[in-house]
Structure formats: C-alpha cells, structure tokens
Amino acid sequence: MTTPLIEAHDLTKVFRLKSGLFSKAASHTAVNSINLTLAPRDRVGVVGESGSGKSTLGRLLLGLTSPTLGGVSFEGVAHRDRSAQNWKRFRKLTSLVQQNPLSALNPQMTIGEQVAEAVWVHHVDNRKGARERAADMLDKVGLSRSMIDRYPHQMSGGQRQRVVIARALILEPKLVVFDEAVSALDVSVQAQVVALLRSLWQEFDLAYVFITHDLRIVRHLVDRIVVMYLGRVVETGDIRSVYSWPRHPYTRALLASVPTMDPTVRNVAPPIQGELDVSKITEGCVFRSRCPFAIDRCSSETPALREVVGRQVACHRAEEFPRSIMAELEGA
Template identity: 45%
Template structure:
C-alpha cells in the first residue's frame, strides 16, 4: 500500500475575525468570518470549498495566502509555518502560492498590456532574463489557449473568458505548486465556464498543481475536485471525497446544498430539503452548532456546544452530534 504524501498545505484552527466599531446604527462587535477551520491539501490534489455566499470561502482562501492576515491558527506550506513570516521571507514564497481571482477584469491593470502583466510577474520573481522573457510569455499564452498577438493588447480588448485565461497565465507564470481559484468561472457565461474548467483541469494534471477551488456550482465541484469541504458561517460542516459526499452526504446542510442544485431534466420532480430563513450574521452567530437555527433535525443539545468533526467513514468527517440521521428521507417538500 502506497504511503500518503505529507500535506502541501496544512491549515489548523484558522480564524479570521474582523472587529467592527460602534456607530449610530451599529452595535459593534466582531465578525467571525472564519472560525476555527482545519484542513490539509496534499500535492496534486484538488480540494473544493463550497457553501452559501457569506460562509467565509473567499476569506479563507485569501487568509491561506496571507492576502488577509489571520487572527489565529496555523498555516504550514511545505512544512513551513507562514503566519508571522517576515515580509521578505513571505515574498520568496509567493512564487509557490498563487491565486486566480473571481473577476478577471478587476484583477488586471487596465493600463498594462497582457505581455507587460506577465512580464512583470516574471521580473518580480526573478524568472528568466530580459532576453528570454518574450519567449516565456508566448509559451504562457499558448498554454492557456491565447494567440501570440494577445501580448500586445489591453484587458478591455478581450472577452471575459479570454481575460480569465490571462489571469490563469499570470498565476502559472511563476511555476507555483499551489493555487487558490476563487470562483474563477462565476462571472462568465455558461458556455465559457466549461472551457475554463476544462483548461484548469488540463493544466492541473499537466503541471501537477494542488488547487483549492472555491465555488458554488456543485456540478463543477463534482467534476473537478478530488475532495470537498463544506463551509457554513466560517466553520467546516463536512468533508469527504467528491464521490462519497455526493453519494452519501451526512450533514443536513450538505444535503440541502445538493438538493438546491437544478435537475438537468425538464419536468422532473423530486423530494428535497428546503432551508428556512437566511444565513445568520457572523457578527452574532448562533451558540453551539451554527447551523442549528435552520436545521430541521436540530435538538436542544445542538445549542450547547459546537460539535467537532467526527469520523463518518474512511476520509469522511461530519460536524453533527446526531449519528442516527437518515438523510435519504429528509423533512422536505416536493418541488419541480
């Protein structure tokens, strides 16, 4: 039996809290955007991070790269603790850890050509010399499916899908080992989304990248990811391989997310779990299990303490005190 490689990225009890000052119509307090998340990402692994808007996905992704400074916890990259690392040492790691942003237009300098944008990344990280950088830029453009002449054009001259290809090329320019992909297709047309997802999959396999893929489209997550982490109000509710999670969800929130996905068959009907109410404010999260205020299975004990992740099978963990739930027959309504 082959031994599992050590984690490339190891996140332990990570917290990101934002203090909010008092105002005339604002009580003040602390927003617990990420509240004690632990997960490992292994070399060449694609981990999907899912949850509703406001669940803390983007904050977590940026905190892992220290684009947002965490409040507490630990992030180790290739065995090295990066929280508290001096700026110069952190800059040296940037070539190994990159990000693809959700909005490709906002993430590109409108006054720089694509060639200048890619050349700047190479220059800042000391990759190649002035003489060979044009060839490197051409190779990057070819890798993401853009023509050579794209190097001389500006971001506004491209479509949304083409701009996202530029963003991917910029992330790949420095030969990273780990990339956070922050909802990279959510701003694109459906027809273009598939092209970008297939491109990411091909590049990940070709270059052996580890990916933390943040998304809300569960069909994309299932297609692309090896493992899935379900986040709710800054806390992990469930984690499992993609195949296991979609076949056998063990947390009511996961079941609700899966049930919310549309059926690709016109006129089809099914029984599904419907969540009531809105996501609670991270400024004042519920006591105990943060999902209990919307959970149809909640018990009084759910409000007493936050449930830790418990083993629910090989590679499968769930944060729920109830091990007796049969989610194949949820409290539900039948909808089209």
C-alpha cells in the same frame, strides 16, 4: 512521514466591525477553528453560500490576511516565522486567481506585460525572455500568441479569465487558490475553463483550492470537498462519497439545489429556508435555525467535527440521514 504542502491548524479570523462613538464594539468571526491539510497535487473544493468564509479562508492560506488565532504552514514553514526573503519565495510558489478578471487586470497594461510581470519581478528571466514565456503561456491556456499586445477591454470575459489563469501559472507555482474563478462566466465558457483547469493540473503538477458556491462545477475539478457554513466546516470528505450520500443537512440542501437535466424536475420550495443568522454562531449548532431536522440537543450543544462513514461531519444526527434523497443526482 511526508511534510504537507500546506497545513492550517485551528485557523480563526475575527473582524472587528465599525461602530459609532457610543455603540458597543462588535465583531464577526469569518473563519472559525478550521484545520486543513493539502499534499502536493491535491485538489480541494471549498463550497458554501456567500458569507460562509470561503474567500477569507483562501486569503489566510496565502498569507494575504493575518489570522486572529491558529496558523498556516507551507512546506513546514509557518507564515508567522517567515523572513522577508522567505515571503518572496512563498509568493513565487503560490498564486491567486480572483473572481472578476476585468477588475483583476490593469486596463493600462497589455496582456503580455501582465502575464510576464512576475517573471522579471522575481528575476527568473529578463524582459525579453519574460515576454517569450508569456507568449508560450498564452498558448497553453488556449489563447493566440498574437493577443499578447492586446488590452483587457479588447477581449471577451472567457479570454480575460484565461489571461488571469496564465498569469497565475507563469512561474509554475506549487499551490493556486481559485476564488470563484468561473462564477462570472456563462455556462458554455465555464465548461471550457473547467476543461482547461483539468488539463493544466496534469501539466503543471500543482495543488489547488477551488472556492465556489457552484456545486455543479466543483464536482468535476476536485478530489476532496470542504463544506463551510458561517465560518465553520460542517462536512468534509472524498467528493464522490459526499455527493452520493451527504451526511450534513446543509450539504444535502446545497446538493438538492443543483439543477438537474430533467425538465420535469423542479424545486417548488427553496431547499434552504431563511437567511444566514450570524447571531447563532456561538450558540449550539450554527445551522439549526434553518435546519428542518434540528432537535433540542442542537440548541444547547455545538456538534464537533467527527468521523462518520469515511468523512468528517459536524451534525448530531449524521448517521440517521438516508441516501435516497440524492438518487436523482447520481446519474447527472
């Protein structure tokens, strides 16, 4: 059996919340008992509203945040067992692309210096060789080599995002986590970056986790999708099957909110009523307070993630939902 590239088991992260001197201690479970496996070249999308735990999951996978329970293994080595030298190798083989490229870049360093930095830090090449590698990488992400001495403020948002991607790929990592990597860009630039990522995936033979709240974008970038709600996985499976026939009410609501190209179709009411309710996380189904299909069983029994027609769903009524609600999206 082939060893997975990265594997998370029962991954849980609880944050202790600040409280006053005489206040009762409080906590927030950002990630709750998640299991996730990626093989080499896998492309997985993680979607959900803000506050669903997506970014925390990404940081846990990269060892940037320590789990409260469970663990993560990369190429068979658990994060908790890594030596300092092994951590350095892990950092060389993995990378993170953050949401805001302007805040991710150092305003006092040139683009070339920032893209090349990892090369000489990891002793892959000297500074001259690192600069040449950086110039080549700028070419690969669609930027001119002449931009190598520019500063971040001298570039557009789309150009800065390409720089951040170039910096993440300069060492040819095996795994990249894209955390809302295109959400700050306008639609035309998003399309360019999506095309770029598809091309780079082919060229660099990497696996990636694409974290986003935008279901319109993610369908063009991944093969498998993980839908999160309040720290839990509520549905996961092949992107085509989940999009064509979502089995969880939350997934259905998210997909119903995706704008269509038909100007005559308009959402009169919001597809998801209410706000995220953290108080329901330990009691029954976490989505029940916002779910129009909730029944009494949802209040008393937490649905387990189970196999339903080729994907996993955490819903007591998963088999009941018809396909017709998604008919207008299939042609999009």
